[in-house]
Amino acid sequence: MSFMFSLKSIFTGGQSTTIGARCYGDDLTRMRLKYSPYYDHFERQKGAHVWLNGERLILLSSNDYLGLTFHPEVLEAGKQALEEWGSSSTGARVANGGRAYHCELEEELADFLGKEAVHVHSAGYLSCMSAVEAFAHRGDVILVDRNVHSSLWAGISNTRARVEKFGHNNPESLRKALSFEKPETPKLLLFEGIYSMEGHLAPIPEFLKVIEGHNVFTIMDDAHGMGAIGPGGRGSAHHLGCEDAVDVICGSLSKSLASVGGFVAGDRAVIEYLRTHSKQTLFSAALSPTAAACALAALRVLKKEPFHLERLHSNVVRYRTFLNELGLDTWGSETAAVPVVLGDKAKVYYFRKALMKKGVYTTMSIAPAVPPKKDLIRTSISARHSDEDLDRIFEAFTYAVKKVL
């Protein structure tokens, strides 16, 4: 379910008769924006801390899993790229040429992910959208986990393929969906390695068993897995020992890799096909020099300083154990994305407020962005959270539980 869909429903409530009226004439929308718990603007950030209305808060909702956004080598690489290549990639690669920094990042990422080739885009959203749209055509069937990210649905909606949803993380449901398909129909399986709303890891080996012999092309969005899980941070498929069986891995550079942008990884022929068939790849400006350099530097830091990943994992265990001891429902999360399910919009609102009062910043996700009765506080842990941060986070949760539940 789409996060934006839920924002729209919160901000707009109903329909207006003209588009102009919808945009300019809706006082209710403006009121909702003013008082909504979204779109806060921090005055400052340092590591895992942000300043809001002069108050320092611990950021417990970023995707900076490895905490590398302020790593000196990442910052230095960004500065150097800016000096050397300027501020922009100045256009799409097909029209304006790629740059050495694109190739360097793509080669190292491909090697890291165990794939032949990679293409990088200026947003993970474009990468994931293009990965679906480029490969699925009219007459194909897309078998998709019903909880996948908005970027994948955007890709799906631009194909003329038939779509068959299966139950979230449910191999039996996939088996059933597949059983209705003719052997000759080209099929594409679409899922995420880690679901950021739920914190769930996909049962990839079980999926692969179900599709065995059915000639299914597999695409995994590993935006939240790459860098955060698996040996050396190589992602969800490596974590489960089945990296060779996933045809395409797409994802984002804005999470563990401390930058902005996205990637699609696969066999060389597959990536060449993407480069010649995907609108998002052909007609959108290439990744900027600074973004590429920061992502590459973060990847190199991840490889040579394994303690960031180790710290992330020990923080996650400490954090999740504490939440469970407090009796909070973390929806079976196995990863650094840890939802706190409260099951009620009002509780979520007041719980988040209580956390803020004690210096912890989180986001709320409410139905229809999550299934009914699964309204939750969305939290994610970073390697950058110190022991002191974790102590303060625990105090804040203890206070919120007492105050609201």
Ligand SMILES: Cc1ncc(COP(=O)(O)O)c(C=O)c1O
């Ligand atoms: C699963 C998933 N895929 C794709 C994206 C898009 O990535 P980006 O934010 O880099 O555009 C996100 C971002 O939140 C995501 O969570």
